Amino acid sequence: MSFDPSTFWEALFSWPFLRGALLTLGLTIAAHLTAILIALPLAVVLNGPPSVLRKLITAYVGFFRAVPTLLQLLFVWNALPQIFPIFREEWFTPFLAAWIALSLNESAYQVEINRSALSAVDGGQMAAGQAIGLKKSHIYRYIMLPQALRVALPPTMNEFITLLKLTSLASIISLQELMTVTQINVARTFQFSEYYAVALTWYLVMVYSLMGLQKLVERRFRWSSRTEAAALAETRRSRGW
Amino acid sequence: MISLRNVNKNYGTFHALKDVSLEIAQGEKVVICGPSGSGKSTLIRCVNHLEPHDSGEIRLDGLEVGAARDVLKVRRTAGMVFQNFNLFPHLTVLENCILAPKLTGAVSDREARKMAEDYLARVHILDQAWKYPIQLSGGQQQRVAIARALCMKPKVMLFDEPTSALDPEMVGEVLDVMGELASEGMTMICVTHEMGFARKVADRVVFMDAGRIVEIAPPETFFAAPQSDRARAFLSQISH
Numbered sequence: 496m497s498f499d500p501s502t503f504w505e506a507l508f509s510w511p512f513l514r515g516a517l518l519t520l521g522l523t524i525a526a527h528l529t530a531i532l533i534a535l536p537l538a539v540v541l542n543g544p545p546s547v548l549r550k551l552i553t554a555y556v557g558f559f560r561a562v563p564t565l566l567q568l569l570f571v572w573n574a575l576p577q578i579f580p581i582f583r584e585e586w587f588t589p590f591l592a593a594w595i596a597l598s599l600n601e602s603a604y605q606v607e608i609n610r611s612a613l614s615a616v617d618g619g620q621m622a623a624g625q626a627i628g629l630k631k632s633h634i635y636r637y638i639m640l641p642q643a644l645r646v647a648l649p650p651t652m653n654e655f656i657t658l659l660k661l662t663s664l665a666s667i668i669s670l671q672e673l674m675t676v677t678q679i680n681v682a683r684t685f686q687f688s689e690y691y692a693v694a695l696t697w698y699l700v701m702v703y704s705l706m707g708l709q710k711l712v713e714r715r716f717r718w719s720s721r722t723e724a725a726a727l728a729e730t731r732r733s734r735g736w
Numbered sequence: 737m738i739s740l741r742n743v744n745k746n747y748g749t750f751h752a753l754k755d756v757s758l759e760i761a762q763g764e765k766v767v768i769c770g771p772s773g774s775g776k777s778t779l780i781r782c783v784n785h786l787e788p789h790d791s792g793e794i795r796l797d798g799l800e801v802g803a804a805r806d807v808l809k810v811r812r813t814a815g816m817v818f819q820n821f822n823l824f825p826h827l828t829v830l831e832n833c834i835l836a837p838k839l840t841g842a843v844s845d846r847e848a849r850k851m852a853e854d855y856l857a858r859v860h861i862l863d864q865a866w867k868y869p870i871q872l873s874g875g876q877q878q879r880v881a882i883a884r885a886l887c888m889k890p891k892v893m894l895f896d897e898p899t900s901a902l903d904p905e906m907v908g909e910v911l912d913v914m915g916e917l918a919s920e921g922m923t924m925i926c927v928t929h930e931m932g933f934a935r936k937v938a939d940r941v942v943f944m945d946a947g948r949i950v951e952i953a954p955p956e957t958f959f960a961a962p963q964s965d966r967a968r969a970f971l972s973q974i975s976h
């Protein structure tokens with residue numbers, strides 16, 4: 496048995512690994528939020544009547560799904576500075592490159608999730624919002640999105656977990672995320688199991704925390720079940736809001 | 737109050753409204769009936785511009801329906817009640833009612849709430865104000881939908897088969913509320929096949945078939961002696 500617990504525990508809370516885990520998590524959150532922001536208006540357009548814009552969006556989605564994520568990362572990091580001199584400057588870090596590449600890549604998947612979630616909302620909801628004289632932005636903000644979110648949440652969480660693991664690809668552009676730190680330590684010491692166990696632990700902690708968060712968010716959708724809606728209504732009444 | 741002149745509406749190549757003309761005075765109650773697919777829903781959805789019409793003119797309380805700058809004003813002038821209620825399931829009854837008044841900014845939160853409570857009381861459902869729509873029966877949901885529409889203080893109410901999706905025992909409670917609204921002087925267009933309601937409340941019955949208005953008559957005349965063959969055929973069908 497060549498597992499050295501002290502190496503494991505020391506590495507687990509060491510700064511490089513903590514920093515690596517934080518970078519992994521930060522990059523995932525940043526890229527996913529950006530992807531969702533890009534995807535939302537695209538999904539709204541896709542849900543509307545046929546148009547030239549809709550064709551362009553379909554092409555965009557197809558493109559980013561077809562190209563391997565690794566190629567997108569390498570392209571943004573290596574080729575973009577060759578094409579646009581502005582990317583040759585100091586501020587263009589591996590983190591930024593990975594953020595851009597993963598956001599674009601993820602947005603293609605998130606568009607489809609958002610589109611189908613929006614179309615899952617009953618058509619009468621839009622009509623009802625229009626009929627009481629609300630403008631489009633208010634209808635989406637207060638009527639469509641809260642209901643679509645309920646449908647979109649589980650697949651979005653799946654995407655987040657996939658993305659979390661995809662960030663390890665950024666080690667190829669020398670971003671010091673969790674897997675890069677792990678590889679460096681393994682290469683230095685050949686203590687494979689200890690350092691792999693550290694990486695595994697952090698990935699598990701991140702994914703499980705997130706699943707806990709999902710449970711919390713899902714409590715907001717209790718209105719969709721009769722029994723839970725009754726409990727929610729009672730709670731709200733007793734608190735007076 | 738409401739005026740349609742030679743209104744035409746197409747869905748693609750399908751001609752859903754053909755030269756429809758209709759004048760409705762303030763306070764008047766009009767019931768529209770006719771076979772399924774004859775264009776009844778399309779007609780009232782054109783009045784509040786849920787569907788844009790292709791030609792002809794629609795005016796509502798002096799506003800030109802279809803003029804881009806007046807779209808929201810038109811919709812706030814006309815309240816609409818749908819066959820399937822279309823309450824917002826993620827909001828409580830009270831929140832359903834105050835959403836639009838709050839967002840359109842005409843009133844404070846307190847006033848919006850007070851007004852919503854008044855209208856919920858008028859449709860006899862104030863005691864359910866804290867519930868979510870899923871907890872209510874169909875009849876209760878439809879009454880909330882009426883209160884929600886009234887909270888925008890509309891000058892006209894449009895009803896699209898408001899009782900068709902209800903279990904028979906709940907039809908009465910909704911028709912009662914509509915009758916009360918009518919007796920308070922609200923201008924109403926109501927698509928319905930409830931003949932009792934039409935007899936009691938309507939000033940005129942409009943009979944539509946295949947996208948055209950075929951016949952307009954006071955209810956007693958229309959039901960006793962329909963002029964057109966199609967109206968006769970229709971009436972004999974629904975009276976079974």
Ligand SMILES: Nc1ncnc2c1ncn2[C@@H]1O[C@H](COP(=O)(O)OP(=O)(O)O)[C@@H](O)[C@H]1O
Nearest residue numbers: 747750752770771772773774775776777778779
């Ligand atoms: N959004 C739509 N697209 C295409 N055809 C439609 C649409 N809405 C209604 N129609 C058609 O227009 C006709 C009239 O519909 P509608 O006004 O709903 O009739 P009614 O309410 O009298 O049953 C029907 O034949 C229907 O199929």
Ligand SMILES: [Mg+2]
Nearest residue numbers: 776777778897
């Ligand atoms: Mg209809």
